[in-house]
Every structure is written in structure tokens, then in C-alpha cells.
Amino acid sequence: MPPSSPPLRRRTTMTSGNPYRSSSATSIKGCCCCIGLLFSFLALLSLAIILIIVLAIKPKKPKFDLQQVNIQYINFVATNTIDSPPSESVSLVIQMLFTAKNDNVAGIKYRDSRFTIMYRGVPLGRGTVQGFYQAAHSLKKVKTTVSIDRVNLLQADAVDLVNDVSVNDRVALRVMGDVSAKIRIIGITSPNVQVLIDCSLVISPSKQSLVSKQCGFDGLQV
Structure with a gap:
């Protein structure tokens, strides 16, 4: 009887994981x-x-111009001390009128703008124009009042300012500041457009009017 052959082993292939x-x-x-x-x-x-x-x-930068400056109040107080040279403090209330012109077909959103008023290089005070929205193709007037309370001036500058106010009736001031705005096109806001303002002006305290003005503007196009 021939020897029996060993049983065949069935190979099973194991797959790892589910194919689905x-x-x-x-x-x-x-x-x-x-x-x-x-x-x-x-x-x-x-x-x-x-x-x-x-x-x-083709958006254009906003046109922000200083139109009028009025001195509503001015007062001088002498301050003489032993440890410091003679000086005089000045108190002022100045009102500035700006015009904003928008030549674009889109609106402009202005942020708060700050301005510094100087006399012979000495800062007297700062003013702020609150931010606002301006419609397309429009002209808007905005006002700001700067209250200057007892700013100390050296005797030489104080004497010059007193003479300019009482004798010459001509006070030369310098207004510097920057205006930041964004142009809104179909609900989309552009990057900041910065306009720098530097105005040299002469005002008449008695008439409370602007005698002359020379302004320089420098802006960045969108």
C-alpha cells in the first residue's frame, strides 16, 4: 500500500484594513x-x-484744505521766578475751518486727524478733527477748536507775540498735521491714503480773519 501523501495546506492571504x-x-x-x-x-x-x-x-486722493483760522481769545500772563529767566504764558482759543473735497465716484472714510499749531517753531497746542464719512462728488466743511491754556513762552517770543497781536495785528502761525482716509468701492475698503498738511499762514486777531495762506500737501495715491 503506497504511502499516503500529506494533506494540502490552503494558503490564506490576509489583508490589513478595510478596502472600502x-x-x-x-x-x-x-x-x-x-x-x-x-x-x-x-x-x-x-x-x-x-x-x-x-x-x-482711477481713485484720487482726498483734497483736505485749511480755509479759515480765527483767534477767538488770547491772554498773556507774565511769570517771573528766581530760578528761571523771565517768561510769559499765553492762553489762546483758535478755531480752524477745513474743507474736504471728494472727486471720486466712491465714498471716503476719514479717520481722526490731528494738527499742531506753532508760533516761531514753538508748539502752542494741538487740534483734532473727528473722523467722518464723505459721499462721492461732495464738498464738506469741518471745524475744530484748539484751546491753548497757559503755554510758557520765553520773554523774546512772548514780546514778539504781544507786538504781533496788539501792534502789527498780524500773527504768523504754522499748522502741521496728517489726514488718513480710505476709499470705499462697492463695499470694499482700500488701503490708507495719507495726506500730509503743512500750512504757513498769517491771521489778523482784530478782524479774526485769515490774511494770507501758503499750504503744501503731500499724499500717497492708492
Whole structure:
């Protein structure tokens, strides 16, 4: 009797994980990539449309001009001490009238603007114009009042200021400041547009009027 052959062993191939789960993960990754590409395309398309609109509108920087300066109150008080040279303190109330002109087809949003008033290089005080919104193709007048309370001036500057007010009726001042604004186009706000203002002016205290004015403006286009 021939010897019996050993029983055949069945080979079983073991697979790690679920093939359906692997296929689902691959599909999810593919969908995420498609969504990411879609959003990137929409963002680039929106940016291109905005650039086209901006180039078509050609936004201009705002025109912010100082129109009038009035001295509403002025007072001098002498201050003489042993440890310091003779000086005099001055108190002033100055009102400034600005005009803002918007030549754009879009509105302009102004931020708070600050100005410094100087006499012979000595800062007397600062004024603030509150931020506001200006519609397209419009002219707006804004006022600010600067109250200067007992600013000490050296005797030489104080004497000159007293003579300018009481004798010459001509006071030379310098107004410096910056205006920050943003142009709004179809609900989209542009980067800051900075306009620097430097005005040399002469006012008449008795008439409370502006005698002469020379202003320089320097701005950055959008």
C-alpha cells in the first residue's frame, strides 16, 4: 500500500484594513483638494475683478484744505521766578475751518486727524478733527477748536507775540498735521491714503480773519 501523501495546506492571504475604508479616505482627500482649488480660483477671480474696477475708476486722493483760522481769545500772563529767566504764558482759543473735497465716484472714510499749531517753531497746542464719512462728488466743511491754556513762552517770543497781536495785528502761525482716509468701492475698503498738511499762514486777531495762506500737501495715491 503506497504511502499516503500529506494533506494540502490552503494558503490564506490576509489583508490589513478595510478596502472600502481606504477608498473612502482617498475620495475625501480628492474632494478637499477640489474645494481648495475652487476657493483659490474664486479668490483670484475676485481680486482680478477688484483690480479692474479700481483701474477703471482711477481713485484720487482726498483734497483736505485749511480755509479759515480765527483767534477767538488770547491772554498773556507774565511769570517771573528766581530760578528761571523771565517768561510769559499765553492762553489762546483758535478755531480752524477745513474743507474736504471728494472727486471720486466712491465714498471716503476719514479717520481722526490731528494738527499742531506753532508760533516761531514753538508748539502752542494741538487740534483734532473727528473722523467722518464723505459721499462721492461732495464738498464738506469741518471745524475744530484748539484751546491753548497757559503755554510758557520765553520773554523774546512772548514780546514778539504781544507786538504781533496788539501792534502789527498780524500773527504768523504754522499748522502741521496728517489726514488718513480710505476709499470705499462697492463695499470694499482700500488701503490708507495719507495726506500730509503743512500750512504757513498769517491771521489778523482784530478782524479774526485769515490774511494770507501758503499750504503744501503731500499724499500717497492708492
